[in-house]
Amino acid sequence: MDHNVENKVEGPERKNILTVMIKRTLLSILSFLICLTLFAQDSTAVPMADELRKNGKIYVVVAVIVTIFIGIILYLIRLDRKISKLENNNS
Template structure:
């Protein structure tokens, strides 16, 4: 769990650094001017939340399977 959160934090900081360096994005300015940038941001957030929920459910299932399988020598 800690490993997933640390990887997620690293990726977030990495992507933020990439976007901070590139300030001349015409498409973003156009979308922002028309108010459509919020739709794009909401879609990205929904997709990321879905992926995180899927990863946490998989993690829970794997832990349950490991617990039920018992120790193997």
């Protein structure tokens, strides 16, 4: 029954349907674009330590870590020198 009714649409009503269709496609394209912007927002919305970077406190942490590391390395170098000395004494 529905099939028959649709077939009878003509003239001004048909134009109406066309405008509705155009409106709908425009709307769907618009919503798709909005979706895209949302995706773009999502990809940058992954929380990173931006704040820590901005106020510069991260440099303090890195400075501390590098200082500790260099201290350990200096100890290793001293150990290396000591062993070299022992080797020279023995031979």
